[in-house]
Amino acid sequence: MTAKFGDHASHEQSKPSSPQSQVGSIRFTPKSIVTPENEEMLVDLVHQAIASKRNVRVIGSSHSCSHIFKTNNILVSLKKFVDIESYEATTGTATVKAGMKLFSCKML
Known part of the structure; x- marks a missing residue:
């Protein structure tokens, strides 16, 4: 499901499925998954997160297994x-x- 987060960045609702690595051993449910379209939207997202006292975690391609991107806050994909x-x-x-x-x- 794609929806609006704030005024600029779209996010995909992570429930009921959770992000996981391609090897499938890490599961978690972030509050939201955000995929900003450009740098301005990313900056807005960070400002919104600061204002709401939320953490932002950036995820890569998920091709390797690591707990470093595991979060229950905001997960950001820079795939665009x-x-x-x-x-x-x-x-x-x-x-x-x-x-x-x-x-x-x-x-x-």
């Missing part, structure tokens, strides 16, 4: 932050946004 900020061909160095997956960078 997928862009190349810069690329330097002479050094082969790229700066990408946090949601970019390595296999997506092969187009460089």
